Amino acid sequence: MASIRPAAIRSRLPVVGRSAKFVPLLSNRFYSKTTPKTVAPLFTVSRTAPSTSLFNVLGRRSYIKSNEEETPEGLRYTEEHEWLALEDGNLAVIGITGYASKALGDVVYVELPSVGASIVAGEPIGAVESVKSASDIYSPVSGEIIEINEQLDKKPGLVNAEPYRRGWICKILIKDTTELESMMDNHRYQTFIASS
Amino acid sequence: MATRRALKHIHISPTQIPYSTGAAVQHVLVKNYLDSKRIPDIVPRPVPTLLTMEFLPVYTFGRRQQHDEESMLKFETLKRKVPEATSVVTMRGGQTTFHGPGQLVAYPIIDLKEFNLSSKCYVRMLEDTTIELLQGFGLRAKTTENTGVWLSDIEKIASVGVHLRRHITSHGVAINASTILSYFDQIVACGLPESRATSIEQATPEEWKRQMGGVKNPIQELGNRLADILQEKLDHQLEHGKL
Numbered sequence: 001m002a003s004i005r006p007a008a009i010r011s012r013l014p015v016v017g018r019s020a021k022f023v024p025l026l027s028n029r030f031y032s033k034t035t036p037k038t039v040a041p042l043f044t045v046s047r048t049a050p051s052t053s054l055f056n057v058l059g060r061r062s063y064i065k066s067n068e069e070e071t072p073e074g075l076r077y078t079e080e081h082e083w084l085a086l087e088d089g090n091l092a093v094i095g096i097t098g099y100a101s102k103a104l105g106d107v108v109y110v111e112l113p114s115v116g117a118s119i120v121a122g123e124p125i126g127a128v129e130s131v132k133s134a135s136d137i138y139s140p141v142s143g144e145i146i147e148i149n150e151q152l153d154k155k156p157g158l159v160n161a162e163p164y165r166r167g168w169i170c171k172i173l174i175k176d177t178t179e180l181e182s183m184m185d186n187h188r189y190q191t192f193i194a195s196s
Numbered sequence: 197m198a199t200r201r202a203l204k205h206i207h208i209s210p211t212q213i214p215y216s217t218g219a220a221v222q223h224v225l226v227k228n229y230l231d232s233k234r235i236p237d238i239v240p241r242p243v244p245t246l247l248t249m250e251f252l253p254v255y256t257f258g259r260r261q262q263h264d265e266e267s268m269l270k271f272e273t274l275k276r277k278v279p280e281a282t283s284v285v286t287m288r289g290g291q292t293t294f295h296g297p298g299q300l301v302a303y304p305i306i307d308l309k310e311f312n313l314s315s316k317c318y319v320r321m322l323e324d325t326t327i328e329l330l331q332g333f334g335l336r337a338k339t340t341e342n343t344g345v346w347l348s349d350i351e352k353i354a355s356v357g358v359h360l361r362r363h364i365t366s367h368g369v370a371i372n373a374s375t376i377l378s379y380f381d382q383i384v385a386c387g388l389p390e391s392r393a394t395s396i397e398q399a400t401p402e403e404w405k406r407q408m409g410g411v412k413n414p415i416q417e418l419g420n421r422l423a424d425i426l427q428e429k430l431d432h433q434l435e436h437g438k439l
Contacts, residue, residue: 080362103314109260122234124361127259127287132319132343133358134259134289196309 071097072164076180077189078140083164090177092141095168096128096159099193105130107159110152113170117145121179125170128159137169141179147171201244201310201434205423207416208249212297215254215284222247222366225305229364244306246426248419251295253281253379258290258357267292274382281379288367290343290357292383298374298395300418304426308363311433315360321433322369325425326354329371332421333396333403342388345371351394373397373418374404 071077076084081100085093101107109129119125124136125145148170152158158167174180184192208221225245232239255274261267262285270292274283281296295301308318326345330337330353337345337353345354354371372395380393397404408414 103316105316111259111263129258129260129289130316132289132356133315133360134287135315135360136362138362196312 071099071186071189073186075164076140076183076185077192078138078183079192080138081193082137082140084140084180084183086174086177086180090143090174091146092143092172092174093168094125094137094139094170094172095163096137097189098163100135101128101160101163101167104128104133104135107156110149110156110159110169112148112150112152113145115145115148119143119145119172129156139172140183141172141174142176143172143174145170146173201430203304203306203423203427203430204243204245205419206245206247207419208247209413209416211413212250212252215251215256215282215295218247218249218251218301218303219284219286222303222305226361226364226366229305229307230362233362233364241307242305244304244310244430246419246423247303247305248416248422249301249303250297250299250415251301253278253294253296255281255283255292255294255383256288257283257285257292259285259287259359260289261285261291270383278379278382286357286359286367288357288359290355293355293357293370294375294379294383294393295370296375296379298372298376298397298415300371300373300415300422301368302371302419302422302426303368304365306365306430308360308365311430313433315358318365319356319358321426321429322356322358325422325429326356326369326371328425329418329422330354330396333400333407335396335399342391345369347394347399350388350391351399352391353394353396353399371396371418371422373408373415 071083074085076086077097078084081097083095083097087093107128108131111127111129111134113119113125117125119139119142121139121142123139125139126137127134128137129135149166149168151166152169159169161167206221208218225242225247228239228242232241255271255278257267257271271283271285274281281294304322308315313321323339323345327337327339330345335347335353337347340346340349344352344356347353354369356369357367359366372393374397375393375395377393377395377398384391408417411417
């Protein structure tokens, strides 16, 4: 494999979020749009992909510690600062954004919904608690909760540390994908939080 | 002209009320806010409101405690040991606390987005408001690594716990003015066995008597003062604040 100078790779990387600095490579999709397939990623982390399919959604590519203000491409966002990643057509993974978890402070408890519960878009599905406050989480879509992130029971801090990875909250089997159309993409969300 | 968004202050009078009454009033105000967000063409934006009140004896539990066996055991024990007090699980953050006569309970119902406040900064604002209120009695209160407002490392004078729904706040702060402090013996504040509750009256009995001795409803008067301080802080936030 030809060696590539770091500067050459950096110049081809897309800008994610507000920062134009080097950003984590999160998605197979957007990486391949802007970078020739022959170029190896600058940082590659060898690991076994976890059994949850979240990495299938966000890519098995390298992931450097996220800046909570930078939001991944390819996800959808709400004004209540929830993110949604869609996989396999109608399975939605939900979490709260780094912006939200930073505004809340250290998360000490996550109240998760029940598996099997039927959810209507806009309904509260749980809450994220800091030491002194509890903030409701709302589902952006209707459907059925088919999995919850039980890691958050012992490690609620994952919501702060890895809001888009191991800090995911639940997975919903969506009934109506048209509900996704009203959600924001990354650029609109960045504009939204910049103006608030 | 300075930016100002009027803070309406409602003190639920005449004197002590059951917890359920205060919770019901709070619920109506929050629902009004949520409806105005959902259907803004039909429900106009409400005015930010500070609810103050004085409860009959009640132990309240935070949201996460309903999932904790030890806390729920405590819930049952309190009902038995302190029969004149009710016990309620609430949706706020934080853990077990007591509300009762002689304690100012202040629940601001505001939209944090309107004031460009994060939940962390809002809680800090509530704590600072409490500290400033206590300064009026010559008390130097502070926050520590533990929740609430303290007069020393082991004397807690106010508790804080907030619930947020779509950035609308509910619950808030409870400040011991002339509360019967033995009610707190039943609960361990913040898991610190050596800590104890205190009140304005206990910390500075002469000053409390001097300022509130002739006042018909001291808790309402305290609520008025807190409203003024909070109004000033919110105005300042509107003018200068950003996340």
